[in-house]
Amino acid sequence: MAGPAGAAESAEAADSAEPRPSGFAALGLDGAVLAALDDVGYETPSAIQAATIPLLLEGRDVVGLAQTGTGKTAAFALPILARLDLDVREPQALVLAPTRELALQVCEAFERYAAHLPGVHILPVYGGQGYGVQLSALRRGVHVVVGTPGRIMDHLDRGTLDLSGIRYLVLDEADEMLRMGFAEDVESILADTPDDKQVALFSATMPATIRRMSQQYLNDPEEVRVAAKTQTSANITQRHLVVSHAQKLDALTRILEVENFEGMIVFVRTKNATEELAEKLRARGFSAAAINGDLAQAQRERTVEQLKSGALDILVATDVAARGLDVDRISHVVNYDIPTDSEPYVHRIGRTGRAGRTGDAISFVTPRERGLLARIEKATRQPIAQMPLPSVDEVNETRLTRFDDRITAALDEAPRIERFRDIIAHYVRHHDVPEVDVAAALAVVAQGESPLLLEPDPEPRFERRQRDDERRGRQRDGDDRGRGERRGWDDDRERPDRRRREDSGALQSYRIAVGRRHRVEPRQIVGALANEGGLRREDFGRIQIRGDFSLVELPATLPRDVLDRLEGTRISGRLIELRPDRGGPQRFDRDSGRDRRRDGDRAPRRDDDRGGARRDDRAPRRDDEQAARPARKPRHSSRRDQD
Structure with a gap:
């Protein structure tokens, strides 16, 4: 992204006659890009933007270490838009993101920043969307492609995406991509792009795999570090309420009745939960709407405008959907599902108490989530006071x-x-x-039919259940901590069975046709299913990898469209053939040489669970599957062989 020759001399000459530029103009941006920033109200660059944009405009490779919410998207999108050649109707920039929600968010940001650049075409490419829309756009010509690794690889295998003209490549949230099992896909994509491209890698952490990747694929990169934001605003009153999962809705209803709020955001973990909770609140007479990654941009804008105007009082949202949301009316934030880390907690409650205003943040904590609360308090260096449940009186x-x-x-x-x-x-x-x-x-x-007053409860069942849950939770916490330490679990996030019990929906075991023999790992399964099916990490329960297959716990009520999207999903080049597991162990029939399933048997620990499946028990790879899988381009293999 180097500037034209003689730019430094021209700048010195102009400096003597004109006032020194400030804000984003001081970083080297000008023209249509600055006009778009004025439209969205950006005046002062964030720390990551101030450090990164000049380097990218100079053509340097960059490794940016910064948390979500620090303005990374603008840090790489603005320099790319400033240097695009609009006369070339082929992909010049590729941005890889771990999830389709983030890919859509990045794509929306590019479109906002390109508002004054007529003719710029940006295409989101992710699993779950039909190929037809993406193929049509690619045929018409696009300048920037924003996609998830799995779907980008599908297009490369089909020969429908040409990366030979890529000049700029961005890896956004690279550590999350590797955690989801996309390391091989990312390296294959990098190998399929020109060697002289400019690369920007953004990550919240710097594990060894990210360090190795930056050394291998980046050319003398400049490392930019921005300290994580863990301090909360002093203008925000923070409280928490200990309540069981089943009591959350009633507790929220009481809080909505007692608290004097203008506008409120209620945070939940999953997209499905946003719709379910918003519908339940509307049924109880509250003005509520859901906002999540599946919402079309036009609908999202209408919903935000309703919140701003007062036509809507409560927004039920996920973390991704609420990023960048700034509405003066938001006086309260409720963490209906407490986040598992301090960083999203800080970003969530930062939606209120902005620009010197005061705000309130209330977090629901189940007895088993006390450890999460303690970690957040430690990271933010601020105690979160416990509040009582509002009484009937x-x-x-x-x-x-x-x-x-x-x-x-x-x-x-x-x-x-x-x-x-x-x-x-x-x-x-x-x-x-x-x-x-x-x-x-x-x-x-x-x-009307609704009673004005609640009937007094002679026996406060709600409060009694709450005390019982707290007592049982304290007892279990002590036991689970001991077991967790013995088994090597650090916290609740690494306990699938614990997470499953906290989820509102039941989980069901599904069988997929990849296992230990295919060298598959749990992170690959999570990454593939999350990317293609639009699932979140919280939707997964226990994962058991067997010899020729694996068992994955997923929500029992998977929508039909999710199942349809997962039909064509591949892991390690093999169709997963997702289907519900019917229960009962498979046993090998020595006489017939075939598997047979005994109805009603329990699933005891088997030898093949510990040491892998017998060779005769393995399902043969079908020839039609091998034929259906297009051959990888030769340079992929050669690059990996060189590695």
Whole structure:
């Protein structure tokens, strides 16, 4: 991305006659890119942008170490847009992202920054979207491709994506890509691009694999480090409520009734949970909507505008969907599902208390999630006070206050009051009913079927269950900590069975046709299924890798469209053939040489679980599968052989 010759001399000459540029202009950006930044309201570059943009404009390779939410997307998107050759209608820039949600987010950012660059075409390429849309766009010509490694590899195997003209390549959240099992795909893609391309690698951490990749594929890269943001704003009041998973909805309802809020974001872990919770809140009379990675950009913008205007009060969102959201009305953030790390926690609650305003953050913590809360408190160096569950009396007091306010507001409408006063007087004269009784009857009519006040609970079952859950949680925490230490578990995130019990939906065991013989690892399974099926890491339970197959716990109610997307998924070059596991162990029939399944048997530990499947037990690889898998381009193999 080197500038034209003589730019330094011209800049010195202009400096003596004109004021020194500031903000993004001081980084070397100009023209249409600066105009787009003015449109989106960017004035001062973030730390990662200030350090990275000049290097990329100079043509240097960069390794950027920064957390999510620090402005990485603009750090690489702006220099790319500033140096695109719009006359060349072939891919010039490729951005790899670990998930389709992030790929869509990056693509949307490119489109915003290119608003004043007519003719720029950006294409998102990810699993779950039909090939037809992507193929049509590629045939028409695109300048920037933003995609997930799995789908990019599919296009390379089909010969529908030509990377020979790539000048700029970006690896976004590289450590997450490698954790999801995309290391081989990423290296194959890198090997399929020109050697003289410019590479920018962004990662939250620097494990050995990332270090090796930067040394192998980047040319004398400049390393830029930005400290992780772990401090929370002093303007935000932080509280937590200990509550079981089953009680979260009732607890949230009470909080919504008692807390004096303007606008609120409720954070959950999964896309499905956003829709489910928003629907339940609407059924209880609250103005709520869901926002997630599947929402079309136009619908997302309409929803945000409704929140800004006051037509909507509650937004139920995932972390990815809420990134970059800045709405003045947001006075409260509720972590319905507490995040597993301090970084997303800081970003979540940072949606409130902005620009000097005050805000409130409330986190729901199940008894087994106390460790997560302690880690967040340690990382942010700030205690999060425990709050009591609002009582029935508090809810009723709030309801009565609001009812009084409605009466007061109605009394201020003098012309309408005068007309209704005559009607009520007429009713009192002809029915001989006291006016106070008539007023009470009208209140009943106005209230409808919903009771105004909650019935007092002679035995506070909700609070008693809460105390019982806390007590049982403390007992289990001690036991589980001991077992976790003995088994090498660091925390709840590495316990699939623990995560499964906290999820709202039941999990079911699915069978896939890849196993130990195919050298498959759990991270490859998670990466492939998450990428192609749009699943999140929280949707996965236990993964058992057997000789010729694997068992994966997934949500029992997988939507039909997710199953359809997973039909053509491959791992290690083999179709996974996902199907529900019917239970019962497979046993080898020595007489017939075939597998047979005994109904009703439990699944005991078997020898092949420990040492792999018998050779005769292995399913033969079908010739049609081998033929259907296109041959990899020769330079892939040669590059790996050289490695």
